[in-house]
Amino acid sequence: MRIGELATRTGVSVRALRYYEEQNLLASERSPSGQRQYPDSAVDRVRLIQQLYAAGLPSKSIAELLPCVVNGEATPELIDRLSAERDRIDSRIGDLVGARDRLGTVIAAATANWRTGEDCRRQ
Amino acid sequence: MRIGELATRTGVSVRALRYYEEQNLLASERSPSGQRQYPDSAVDRVRLIQQLYAAGLPSKSIAELLPCVVNGEATPELIDRLSAERDRIDSRIGDLVGARDRLGTVIAAATANWRTGEDCRRQ
DNA sequence: CTTGCCTCTGACGTTAGCGTCAGGTTTTAG
DNA sequence: CTAAAACCTGACGCTAACGTCAGAGGCAAG
Numbered sequence: 001m002r003i004g005e006l007a008t009r010t011g012v013s014v015r016a017l018r019y020y021e022e023q024n025l026l027a028s029e030r031s032p033s034g035q036r037q038y039p040d041s042a043v044d045r046v047r048l049i050q051q052l053y054a055a056g057l058p059s060k061s062i063a064e065l066l067p068c069v070v071n072g073e074a075t076p077e078l079i080d081r082l083s084a085e086r087d088r089i090d091s092r093i094g095d096l097v098g099a100r101d102r103l104g105t106v107i108a109a110a111t112a113n114w115r116t117g118e119d120c121r122r123q
Numbered sequence: 124m125r126i127g128e129l130a131t132r133t134g135v136s137v138r139a140l141r142y143y144e145e146q147n148l149l150a151s152e153r154s155p156s157g158q159r160q161y162p163d164s165a166v167d168r169v170r171l172i173q174q175l176y177a178a179g180l181p182s183k184s185i186a187e188l189l190p191c192v193v194n195g196e197a198t199p200e201l202i203d204r205l206s207a208e209r210d211r212i213d214s215r216i217g218d219l220v221g222a223r224d225r226l227g228t229v230i231a232a233a234t235a236n237w238r239t240g241e242d243c244r245r246q
Numbered sequence: 247c248t249t250g251c252c253t254c255t256g257a258c259g260t261t262a263g264c265g266t267c268a269g270g271t272t273t274t275a276g
Numbered sequence: 277c278t279a280a281a282a283c284c285t286g287a288c289g290c291t292a293a294c295g296t297c298a299g300a301g302g303c304a305a306g
Contacts, residue, residue, distance in 0.1 A: 002273095004282060014283085015264060023263095033272060035283055048225075055222030058262075069225075074233035082233070086226040093219050096212050099178030102192075103209040110197035110205070127252060137253085142294060156302055158253055181292070 003028075003036045010046040017046070023059040025049050025066060045070070055089050126151075126159045133169040140169070146182040148172050148189060168193070178212050 007014045020026040021036075026045060028036040048069065052062045065085065068078045130137045143149040144159075149168060151159040171192065175185045188208065191201045 002283075013264075015266085018284095019264060031272095033283090034285095035272075051218070051222050051225065053263085054218040056219075068233060069229050072229075072233055072236060074236065079230060079233050082226055082230050086223055086230065089219050089223045089226070093216055093223070095174070095177040096179075096216050096219070099174050100209055100212045100216070102174065103205055103212070106192050106195075107202060107205050107209065110191060110195060110202050113195060113197065125253075136294075138294060138296085141254095146293095154302095156253090157255095158302075176293085 001038050001040070001042075003038070006038050006042055006046065009043050010050070012046055012050065020046070020049060024063050025059065055085075056092060057085060061085065124161050124163070124165075126161070129161050129165055129169065132166050133173075135169055135173065143169070143172060147186050148182065178208075179215060180208060184208065 001009075003014050003017055006012075007017060010017075017026065021028060026042065026049065028038055028042075031037055048066075049062060052065070057065075061081075065078070065082060067073045068082065124132075126137050126140055129135075130140060133140075140149065144151060149165065149172065151161055151165075154160055171189075172185060175188070180188075184204075188201070188205060190196045191205065
């Protein structure tokens with residue numbers, strides 16, 4: 001398929017797909033005229049890239065880890081990198097849970113105050 | 124205290140603290156000569172700001188929500204905003220958990236292959 | 247008084263992940 | 277065959293949260 005179809009099928013912009021290629025995250029064949037050609041598997045690949053981006057990994061890390069994630073091509077060093085990233089994600093999750101709980105208690109308190117008609121600034 | 128002490132006590136750079144003031148996240152008194160003066164409570168305030176930044180909130184949202192979080196100053200609209208942010212954090216957590224689990228399975232598989240001496244690229 | 251560290255206000259630099267033209271070719275629909 | 281739609285390669289723009297000078301004043305110690 002060509003780049004436009006891949007874009008609509010993944011929900012990612014054409015510009016982003018070209019950017020992924022620039023970052024060596026996504027390869028493409030070229031037609032004789034120079035247009036990019038992707039196999040169907042590219043859809044999953046793009047979704048995986050998106051997932052790793054969503055996890056906060058920068059392009060460079062994704063580029064290093066993708067061969068391992070996709071092909072199972074793993075050296076001990078790569079496994080260490082993967083573990084390190086997973087741990088970072090874990091600690092990020094911890095941060096987020098903390099923030100969420102904080103907001104949660106604030107919301108509960110504010111809602112209670114509001115419902116009982118108390119002065120919102122008292123506390 | 125002055126800005127340098129606040130910086131060392133919070134682990135945040137002086138530049139960042141001035142930036143927070145610029146974004147209306149952190150107020151300061153001024154000495155006659157123009158130097159910033161902070162109360163002890165500023166330490167907690169800065170930590171709270173950091174926590175919200177860590178949760179992925181941009182300055183503008185933090186500025187809107189801080190009065191509510193700190194003073195309990197809540198209108199129904201603010202409570203809605205808080206809930207919306209909490210929900211966004213929740214969905215971010217979901218993304219992160221998904222990515223972490225994905226890495227987890229990859230790590231497990233790669234480690235197994237590596238221990239059994241299998242060709243890492245076979246799969 | 248002066249040395250040295252802290253602080254001040256601009257203001258430009260940086261990084262990432264794209265958005266958005268510009269100007270030109272290619273493919274497709276009628 | 278032609279016009280519209282899709283694609284190409286640069287290349288500049290943008291936002292956020294600061295980093296990093298530059299140039300100048302402020303403050304405690306000897």
